[in-house]
Amino acid sequence: MATLKAAITFLKANIRGLICASQRPPRLSHHPPDLVRWIEREGGFVHHAVKLSQDTPFGFGLISTEQIPQGTDLITLPPHVPLRFESDDAPPSPLLAALSRRVPEELWAMKLGLRLLQERANADSFWWPYISNLPVTYTVPIFFHPEDIENLPLKPFQYQFDERCRFLLHFEEEVRETLEGVQASDHPFRGQDVNASDLRWALSAVSTRAFRLHGNRKVVQGGSSDHVPMMLPLIDMCNHSFSPNVKIIQDQDDGSDSNTLVKVVAETQVKENDQLLLNYGCLLDYGFVVESNPYDTIELNYDEGLLDAASLAVGFASGKFSSPAPWQHQLLSQLNLAGKMPNLKVTLGGQETVDGRLLAAIRILLSGELVEVEKHDLEALKSLSSVAPLGIANEIATFQTVMVFCVLANVVLSQLEDHEAILKQGVSDTAELIIKYRIQKKSVFSGVIEDLRRRVKLLSAQETPNAS
Numbered sequence: 001m002a003t004l005k006a007a008i009t010f011l012k013a014n015i016r017g018l019i020c021a022s023q024r025p026p027r028l029s030h031h032p033p034d035l036v037r038w039i040e041r042e043g044g045f046v047h048h049a050v051k052l053s054q055d056t057p058f059g060f061g062l063i064s065t066e067q068i069p070q071g072t073d074l075i076t077l078p079p080h081v082p083l084r085f086e087s088d089d090a091p092p093s094p095l096l097a098a099l100s101r102r103v104p105e106e107l108w109a110m111k112l113g114l115r116l117l118q119e120r121a122n123a124d125s126f127w128w129p130y131i132s133n134l135p136v137t138y139t140v141p142i143f144f145h146p147e148d149i150e151n152l153p154l155k156p157f158q159y160q161f162d163e164r165c166r167f168l169l170h171f172e173e174e175v176r177e178t179l180e181g182v183q184a185s186d187h188p189f190r191g192q193d194v195n196a197s198d199l200r201w202a203l204s205a206v207s208t209r210a211f212r213l214h215g216n217r218k219v220v221q222g223g224s225s226d227h228v229p230m231m232l233p234l235i236d237m238c239n240h241s242f243s244p245n246v247k248i249i250q251d252q253d254d255g256s257d258s259n260t261l262v263k264v265v266a267e268t269q270v271k272e273n274d275q276l277l278l279n280y281g282c283l284l285d286y287g288f289v290v291e292s293n294p295y296d297t298i299e300l301n302y303d304e305g306l307l308d309a310a311s312l313a314v315g316f317a318s319g320k321f322s323s324p325a326p327w328q329h330q331l332l333s334q335l336n337l338a339g340k341m342p343n344l345k346v347t348l349g350g351q352e353t354v355d356g357r358l359l360a361a362i363r364i365l366l367s368g369e370l371v372e373v374e375k376h377d378l379e380a381l382k383s384l385s386s387v388a389p390l391g392i393a394n395e396i397a398t399f400q401t402v403m404v405f406c407v408l409a410n411v412v413l414s415q416l417e418d419h420e421a422i423l424k425q426g427v428s429d430t431a432e433l434i435i436k437y438r439i440q441k442k443s444v445f446s447g448v449i450e451d452l453r454r455r456v457k458l459l460s461a462q463e464t465p466n467a468s
């Protein structure tokens, strides 16, 4: 344990050297090849007015040198250009596949990161024109200063950071052990040592740049499990906006150009000198802060003690969560919140507002009426759009418990005004980013609480129709 702690401290301390405060983080190669020409040489298409700029407010970006009408194709990529973990014609080497199997599901970015590292280690890589244009550093939490980490908004966020550090250190060991004595010809990284810092780079590169697309050709809808994470050369130079002027499209298999896997199309008219801006949707780690981000969520632990305290505050007897009835325990197991290998991570905020599993668990545990609960399937109990499935009183108590849970989990951050005052005084770039994270995370919780408060008000009016 002490060794692990020391290792995490060491890893955190080493992050310092990797921080780059400039808006233009250096690229892997000082003089990277021309990405646009490479795409064209490979059979892709880049509209003549689309240029790669090194000088946008967000580092590299794409700009238009003339007005472009809505609906115009701007970039198309043939199927062999995106970088993915595996494709039919390029299965991963057995050792890379073995390493990838040790990566937990939620760190899918690490799996693709291994592939990226494999190509980075290969001087003759087909993807070198792409990889050499990637930044050396990233503004995601695992790249922050150790002191800045202390300022991260929430305990769960620090937890996520520590968890990733722990994984990287552990995985570094696994990579070393697996590849010990392997001949350079069979070695996925051409005999090169891959350490925690390389793994961290790859994880950050993928999580801030990879998109999920259908492996073949279908409309991009984001989030569905059959969507394959891929790195999209050039397209990933588009910066983000919630008012985008371009969008990514994968054509339906309708007989159109089979040499195009994915394209970027002007969603609105693009004016001369405008940046091409995409809506990143639910990219894993933006690496920057977007105000009022509707996709932003906070991860919390399903903590029975805290939930007991929250329901106590709402007026229930203690122990509802820590001592469920056997039938409730069984339902919690079905929700994967109890049992041998439970997944206790729940999210608040974003599109769902309250994690469906958390919502169902609270509804069930506060109900205590098996007959009532049995009338509904779990999917209905998980949904916020099912109106009061277990009765209005249960629903109000559930929402109030979530609200108190937020407060008890120390999620509504104190001193927002102070942070805003500090920002006005001027601080370092990284500290500013951290403070913005804090403010943003606080606003996620304020949003959830506000939403639930509104729902409680509506339900209360239904419960007491004569109340003014």
Ligand SMILES: C[S@@+](CC[C@H](N)C(=O)[O-])C[C@H]1O[C@@H](n2cnc3c(N)ncnc32)[C@H](O)[C@@H]1O
Pocket: 058, 059, 060, 061, 135, 139, 208, 209, 236, 237, 238, 239, 240, 241, 285, 286, 287, 288, 289
């Ligand atoms: C997919 S890359 C876009 C290309 C990137 N600007 C570059 O220099 O390579 C995503 C990264 O760009 C930056 N970025 C993109 N949109 C941004 C925005 N709206 N605000 C702040 N940073 C942004 C962040 O560093 C983010 O992690």
